[in-house]
């Protein structure tokens with residue numbers, strides 16, 4: 001039996017926050033509410049059509065899935081109705097009371113932090129709740145396909161909503177699907193004008209697969225979208241503008257596509273592909289699930305957007321793959337194990353990468369947008385997609401010590417005499433890396449160094465890669481020898497300072513530091529700084545060790561201390577040989593200084609301060 005009472009519910013905290021922002025925003029581009037509601041209605045029709053493959057009685061001889069927009073100037077309401085899957089009572093409570101997508105949650109947080117978050121609303125959209133920009137009260141009447149109950153959800157924004165069984169009149173009218181009735185605010189009455197409605201539908205929702213009917217008090221309902229599967233049309237019929245519109249409605253996006261890929265594969269399997277690379281970053285790009293959103297259709301019927309049609313490192317790609325040969329009733333297991341899908345996945349991935357290659361060559365501006373937004377994601381492929389690693393490495397762009405963003409091809413073209421390796425340094429900020437002492441020898445020789453600051457860089461660089469036969473080498477690892485490369489820029493330390501006695505100095509420092517380091521060596525990479533720390537040539541890079549130890553995934557190994565024999569502090573060690581306490585102070589200072597330059601704290605900060613004070617006071621007294 002149906003519960004007859006009206007029950008009040010509170011919104012999840014994030015929803016209340018979002019609604020508050022929505023109601024108080026001075027955002028002028030309120031049009032987006034309509035595309036959000038039409039997009040939800042279309043999703044509901046897609047779901048119905050999919051469920052009806054196994055249960056045809058869900059559609060039966062009832063209305064085919066479609067969307068109706070009904071302006072009513074007398075009641076001052078705008079209704080968006082669909083004959084899609086509908087929602088039962090619990091679904092109304094769950095779906096229209098919470099924010100499920102964590103990307104949207106992150107977005108709301110950003111919105112709240114931003115001084116003027118209104119620009120962000122227009123950029124990303126917030127689904128159903130955006131309707132509160134134009135309505136002060138919303139009523140949702142819904143009947144789940146095949147269900148006997150009809151429920152009404154009502155809210156005026158604020159803290160919560162009510163759910164009650166629908167009136168008999170409403171229940172008789174809504175035979176399947178959902179009716180969303182917006183009681184428009186005074187300043188939103190323009191949305192009752194049919195030309196406004198048509199303008200917005202044409203701009204954003206023309207590619208919706210189901211008929212969108214405009215229903216007016218007089219005259220027959222009229223279809224106002226083209227409802228064609230654009231990807232099935234031939235390229236020659238379509239303009240850049242058609243594609244941009246399709247991108248916006250298929251991906252529910254607000255930006256312009258930076259790359260469009262449209263083709264039809266014929267042969268063993270036939271399928272149409274329409275894919276886009278966005279030009280801006282979505283909020284859920286770094287979600288742990290790393291899910292893609294490319295939609296799988298079978299003969300124009302939407303099946304799922306959860307078929308992992310792209311590898312995780314291309315999860316930002318949006319669009320549709322529509323197969324002619326797959327069965328309509330694909331189960332979850334089949335989605336994972338179907339050899340035909342695996343084949344499609346592989347072929348399309350290869351195609352997307354070659355399209356990116358071409359874009360990089362022919363349209364650097366748009367390629368840069370993609371790399372700027374998604375480079376950190378594509379680089380995940382460098383350690384995940386062994387087969388395409390070389391291609392991905394060639395696509396990659398890096399900030400280097402030259403101050404520019406460069407490809408490895410450009411890097412290799414600028415190699416210095418006798419330089420046989422590609423050098424890089426991994427860290428957490430370009431500014432900090434630029435002042436890293438390990439760059440000194442490279443700088444003195446005019447050798448370019450890649451400065452890598454994305455968290456993922458520490459991982460892929462651990463794989464010992466090569467480009468064009470040149471190994472990639474970390475400047476924070478042991479076995480770097482710059483000696484064969486001629487020095488182009490002499491440094492003051494070179495000329496002014498006599499070098500310290502190597503064997504003697506190293507023995508003294510080793511004795512002082514004991515097992516705080518694995519070794520002490522003379523550096524060829526330092527010219528002005530006194531010391532730096534490096535990892536052994538076979539262990540992980542120091543930046544990777546740092547990340548792993550922060551995540552408690554592995555202990556740090558002791559580093560190697562490299563010293564600059566021409567630096568006065570190092571020269572002072574041998575001079576103080578007879579004074580063990582002073583040698584200890586100087587040696588630890590060399591170690592601790594190097595740690596600080598790496599952005600770390602000395603192991604014993606109090607000891608460090610005491611040492612520093614002692615040495616400074618001695619210096620002051622001696623001066």
Ligand SMILES: Nc1ncnc2c1ncn2[C@@H]1O[C@H](COP(=O)(O)OP(=O)(O)OP(=O)(O)O)[C@@H](O)[C@H]1O
Nearest residue numbers: 040041044082086087095096126127128129178252
């Ligand atoms: N017309 C509808 N028919 C059936 N279910 C709906 C309808 N409108 C919304 N819903 C349900 O409510 C949920 C929340 O909708 P909302 O628009 O807030 O987010 P979304 O559609 O999941 O994401 P977004 O619109 O931001 O891409 C939907 O996922 C869907 O389950």
